[in-house]
Amino acid sequence: MRNKWIFLPRLVFLMTALSLWAGASYAQWDFNTDYFSIHIDNRGYITSMKNITVKPNREFSPADKPSAFMSLFDGEKKVYYEPVKASYDKSANQLTLEYPNGSVAKVIIIPQRKYFKLKLQSLAPRKGVEAIQWGFYHTNITNLLGEIIGVARDTSETTNYAIGMLALDDNTLGGTAATVADAAPFQYIIHSPDTRRFPLPATLHEGQVFSLGGNGISDVGFYAHKEPYYRIMYGDAAQVDKEGRISISYQSRDRTYSREVYFSLIPHMKANIPNHLEVQPIPGVDYIGSSVAFWGSPDSTALTDVIRNIVLSEGLPYPTINGKWVKDPVAFVPDAMTSGNLNDSIIAYTARLGFRAISLYDQGFLRPNRGNAGYLDGLSFEKKPIKMTAGNKSHKEFSDMAGKSGIIIGRTPITNSLAPGTLDASPVPSDSLCYQQKRVLVGALSPTDTNIIVNDPAHLEEIASWEGHCTNLNMIKIGKELIHYLGVSDKPPYRLLKVKRGYWNTVPTNHLTGDTIYKLQVTVNYGYDGIIPNLQLQDKIAEYYADVCRINGLAYYDFDGQEFLFNNGHGYYSTKRFFRKMFEQAHKNGVPYIRFTGATLSEGSWHYQSIWNVGGGKNLYDADTREWGSTTSQGKDLRDVTYSNFFPVGMGGNFAIKANSRVEQYEHIQAISVGVGTTYSLPLNQKDVESCPQKDVIFEVIRTWENARAANAFPRWVRNELANPAYSYRLKAIDGNNWELYKGGRDGSGMALFVRLKRADGK
Numbered sequence: 001m002r003n004k005w006i007f008l009p010r011l012v013f014l015m016t017a018l019s020l021w022a023g024a025s026y027a028q029w030d031f032n033t034d035y036f037s038i039h040i041d042n043r044g045y046i047t048s049m050k051n052i053t054v055k056p057n058r059e060f061s062p063a064d065k066p067s068a069f070m071s072l073f074d075g076e077k078k079v080y081y082e083p084v085k086a087s088y089d090k091s092a093n094q095l096t097l098e099y100p101n102g103s104v105a106k107v108i109i110i111p112q113r114k115y116f117k118l119k120l121q122s123l124a125p126r127k128g129v130e131a132i133q134w135g136f137y138h139t140n141i142t143n144l145l146g147e148i149i150g151v152a153r154d155t156s157e158t159t160n161y162a163i164g165m166l167a168l169d170d171n172t173l174g175g176t177a178a179t180v181a182d183a184a185p186f187q188y189i190i191h192s193p194d195t196r197r198f199p200l201p202a203t204l205h206e207g208q209v210f211s212l213g214g215n216g217i218s219d220v221g222f223y224a225h226k227e228p229y230y231r232i233m234y235g236d237a238a239q240v241d242k243e244g245r246i247s248i249s250y251q252s253r254d255r256t257y258s259r260e261v262y263f264s265l266i267p268h269m270k271a272n273i274p275n276h277l278e279v280q281p282i283p284g285v286d287y288i289g290s291s292v293a294f295w296g297s298p299d300s301t302a303l304t305d306v307i308r309n310i311v312l313s314e315g316l317p318y319p320t321i322n323g324k325w326v327k328d329p330v331a332f333v334p335d336a337m338t339s340g341n342l343n344d345s346i347i348a349y350t351a352r353l354g355f356r357a358i359s360l361y362d363q364g365f366l367r368p369n370r371g372n373a374g375y376l377d378g379l380s381f382e383k384k385p386i387k388m389t390a391g392n393k394s395h396k397e398f399s400d401m402a403g404k405s406g407i408i409i410g411r412t413p414i415t416n417s418l419a420p421g422t423l424d425a426s427p428v429p430s431d432s433l434c435y436q437q438k439r440v441l442v443g444a445l446s447p448t449d450t451n452i453i454v455n456d457p458a459h460l461e462e463i464a465s466w467e468g469h470c471t472n473l474n475m476i477k478i479g480k481e482l483i484h485y486l487g488v489s490d491k492p493p494y495r496l497l498k499v500k501r502g503y504w505n506t507v508p509t510n511h512l513t514g515d516t517i518y519k520l521q522v523t524v525n526y527g528y529d530g531i532i533p534n535l536q537l538q539d540k541i542a543e544y545y546a547d548v549c550r551i552n553g554l555a556y557y558d559f560d561g562q563e564f565l566f567n568n569g570h571g572y573y574s575t576k577r578f579f580r581k582m583f584e585q586a587h588k589n590g591v592p593y594i595r596f597t598g599a600t601l602s603e604g605s606w607h608y609q610s611i612w613n614v615g616g617g618k619n620l621y622d623a624d625t626r627e628w629g630s631t632t633s634q635g636k637d638l639r640d641v642t643y644s645n646f647f648p649v650g651m652g653g654n655f656a657i658k659a660n661s662r663v664e665q666y667e668h669i670q671a672i673s674v675g676v677g678t679t680y681s682l683p684l685n686q687k688d689v690e691s692c693p694q695k696d697v698i699f700e701v702i703r704t705w706e707n708a709r710a711a712n713a714f715p716r717w718v719r720n721e722l723a724n725p726a727y728s729y730r731l732k733a734i735d736g737n738n739w740e741l742y743k744g745g746r747d748g749s750g751m752a753l754f755v756r757l758k759r760a761d762g763k
Helices: 002-024 299-313 346-353 395-403 535-552 562-566 571-588 634-644 663-677 686-690 695-710 716-722
Strands: 029-032 036-040 045-051 070-074 079-081 085-089 094-098 104-111 116-124 129-138 144-146 151-154 161-167 172-174 187-190 230-233 238-240 246-253 259-263 275-279 291-297 335-339 357-359 408-413 435-440 475-478 481-484 516-520 554-559 595-598 649-653 678-685 727-735 738-745 752-758
Touching: 029 104, 036 291, 070 104, 070 116, 116 129, 129 161, 129 291, 144 238, 144 634, 151 246, 151 299, 161 172, 161 246, 161 299, 172 571, 230 634, 275 435, 291 299, 335 346, 346 357, 346 395, 346 678, 346 695, 357 554, 395 408, 395 535, 408 595, 535 554, 535 571, 562 571, 634 649, 634 663, 649 663, 663 678, 663 695, 663 716, 663 727, 678 686, 695 727, 716 752
Parallel strands: 335 357, 335 678, 357 408, 408 554, 554 595, 649 678
Antiparallel strands: 029 036, 036 045, 070 079, 070 129, 085 094, 094 104, 104 116, 116 291, 129 246, 144 151, 151 161, 161 291, 172 246, 187 230, 238 246, 259 275, 435 516, 475 481, 475 516, 727 738, 738 752
16 A cells, blocks of 8 residues: 555656647646646646646636736836747756747746746846746635735635745745835735625725825834735735735846836835835846746645645755744744843743743844954953843853753844944944945045035935935945935035034045945934945845854844845845845854744745744734734734734734733633744743742643644644634643643633643654
8 A cells, every 4th residue: 555655646747747748739738746737828828727636626727817927027118028929848848938029938847746846947038128027827716815925825624725836046036026126015905815704895995005004103003904804915926806816926136237226115105205226236146047836735734745845845944943844833832032131030931831932132132243243242251231130141151051941042133234333334334335326426525524516416315214214314425434414405516415524423534526425225213223234244244143143142033123124125135145144154153043033024034034923912912802903903914914924923022921910811822822823922021920929820821732732732623713712721731642622611611621632643
């Protein structure tokens, strides 16, 4: 019997090959995986996408919307070219596509057992093609859209199918070729995941776009719609049409030449209107070689069966914790987050809870400063910022203590924001800073001159970065001097207005006619003040974070200001490059794992990022009212984004143990965490914890649930039950391999044995 089933995949490949040979004479081609088949016509369109695990096969390609296999995008004209003719060479697995602009593309199609590997081999002549786009691949799925990684999901029991893509190289990004600066607008769209349960009002239609809420500055205020059909968007790798049908796409861009973009991540809001930005060219980074995995499979097993297979087979980032892939729900585990800076018992608390990481959140922001060479507490670790009654500790000392219990520690950096007073910012600014505009100085300057004449005033009236337009960060760099200004005259000679020399404690010096003026790309104020590095310096910052881990024993980061990685105009490519550099340097340093969360989640960070515990309190999940966000819609919005994109749902920094905390609250929190598939950061203030009469029982309850989750003891149908907040649950451990789950009313009444659970095989 074993030999028979081992032989089956080979039989599938043989049948696939036969279908290709048979189809060649009709200029139509069929390709199969174990779960999925596609049909490509002689124009180069996918006209069929079927679930072949059911009989009859279920069709997911809309009859009225065939899918262009690969499109070309002219960045100057802002137009797409779709194929008009296709031919296939079965001996080379090569599809040739011809386009109306005269370009010819050669694409390799390699069916694997669980996905198709697609790769652009050549394109000539280029004819102004700035980017190529895989898709749109149109589906008739109307349930969940995964806009970050590009997936259309039908999670219903009757259909249970998903169709998606993954990039196989850093320069292939989730989204469309027309996406400005390769980071999709942060906005709401209208999409009902179930029109029977959540019908749209007559005033709304599918795909309609709305601005975020708030003032454009306070991130809590962004989340402004609790209605289930307001879907917040963190990417555009999946989109919906007016019928709610989901389409997916990936793109790759030629980055070898300079171009200008007009970019804002939140372009609908006055506080974040776009800025003009000259995008740094990157030699050798081009769309030739762009590659994606295209797949379809039962939705219920897509993550752990198909996506995991793609990641491992193609050598994509595969971070693990406790030997388990961080995307596997069995590996989901909350983290501890310190409060109050008294740490005598924090490690002991964390160990008792069964958690694996401590975020030293009360230590404040960690700013990237290569001037300390990665030594946060001095070359001899003489600084002792972590307070303990018996004697304060350095990061290294505290890390060594935590490591004895298998626990990692970490900090909250401001990602790539180069703050005043740090090595690369001031008082001697680096020559590797990102700039929005480059101009020429007209007329020499003495150290006291404020009459700065520029050769071209275009876009110099724009204030600072797209984010917040903070006037205190509006500056230029000439030589090694930073100069603050506000505005430019509207008539020649064009001079900068309200000039302040020697900004950020740089030294005012002489500058010559013809010297280069750089209008710098910056972050935002509110304590995040900084300058964006160019890509080469950003690489060094990424390596710096890995060195900080090696030297100080850190293995956890909460990357606040993570969206600053988009500010250089390279969007998700910049993000991928940053985290790849950090992880590669960490590997060289012998650091096996860096767990990180951050201010955002994108296609650029999806593979590397373990969790997304952003925000907190009643904005995320209110354990008292049992709502995903009782004060704002943030909880609902972020739940929908993460769940749809096969990523652990975050509940933020939440559920602090205090004097009035009750064990029933934590039974519910853990039931939701297991049922939905969430993590959270548990604030631990030593004085508050010790004031709680039920702290020991609370620790035991959380540990019991976490032990059972790690044992994969909850089957899918049980998790679906646990996700319903209308009921209360209680979990009791019988031994290390068996548990009893009790179910009762919302108030805990009528608690009775619901199901017996046991450790899954191999866990």
